[in-house]
Amino acid sequence: MKKMIFSVAALLLASCNASDKQNEGTTSLSVHSVDTMVETARPEDSLHVDGTTGATAKANPASFNGTLVIPPQNFVSVTLTMGGVVSKLLPLPGTYVRKGTLIGILENPDFIMLQQTYLDSRAQLEYLEAEYRRQQNLSREEAASQKKLQQSKADYLSMKSRLQAADAQLRLLDIDPEKLVANGISPYMEVIAPISGYVCNVQANLGKYLEAGTSLCDIIDKRKIMIRLIAYEKDLEAVKTGSSIQFRVNGLGDTVFHGRIVSIGQQVDNTNRSIELYAEVADASPLFRPGMYVSARMTGE
Structure with missing residues (x-):
């Protein structure tokens, strides 16, 4: 009976030893597998991704x-210094014009009067200047009164300023006063292209009256x-x-x-x-x- 109990105990002990060895082997294998995985997935072998650009090296350009x-210096509005009725309009929108080209003709009686004022003032100024110099000579010789000299000087300077004003107005209208003296009074006011470029935004038609300060058209370079x-x-x-x-x-x-x-x-x-x-x-x-x-x-x- 004692031999039988001893045999059973020995058998159970052998079975336990065998089970422990098997578990040790399994544990060793598992640890070895984890070590191998850790060694394989090294930081230097991982892929770096830019979180800002999403797999691009740099941001997209703005x-x-x-x-x-x-x-602005290549965009000109042809604005009228003096109003008038449009009697001729030459270029169509989109037409290329050169600087100095005639682009329109206006009629205005005030324009005729301005030319007359200039010519009259110029003629009167010559006479008043000569009279003023004569009075100066007489005053030096004490043959004329100071009153006549002063009146002559006032008339001369007044006419001179009137001529200068008319001269400035004509030049604003692109009119050379010297040509006016040579050619006489013109019944028409010509509108000239101030720069070379393409005509656009035409604001006029034949027979339309345009006020001073109105834009006839634009020219773009x-x-x-x-x-x-x-x-x-x-x-x-x-x-x-x-x-x-x-x-x-x-x-x-x-x-x-x-x-x-x-x-x-x-x-x-x-x-x-x-x-x-x-x-x-x-x-x-x-x-x-x-x-x-x-x-x-x-x-x-």
């Missing part, structure tokens, strides 16, 4: 929208066309004078043009928190028109 514009862009506060740090841009123009397909920022606005719009940028165009196209829509972006140069 982009803007805007329009083509004409600089497209040789210096520029871009006016809208930038927002978030992009100000990336924008600098001299920065290069690329842009496309609505209606001209995928053609890419180039320009350079030349001016940055200093006042923020209170409504949309934006400022204006102005850029000069490096490779302008004859198809450019003021007001055409533009999409642009910085090139990083």
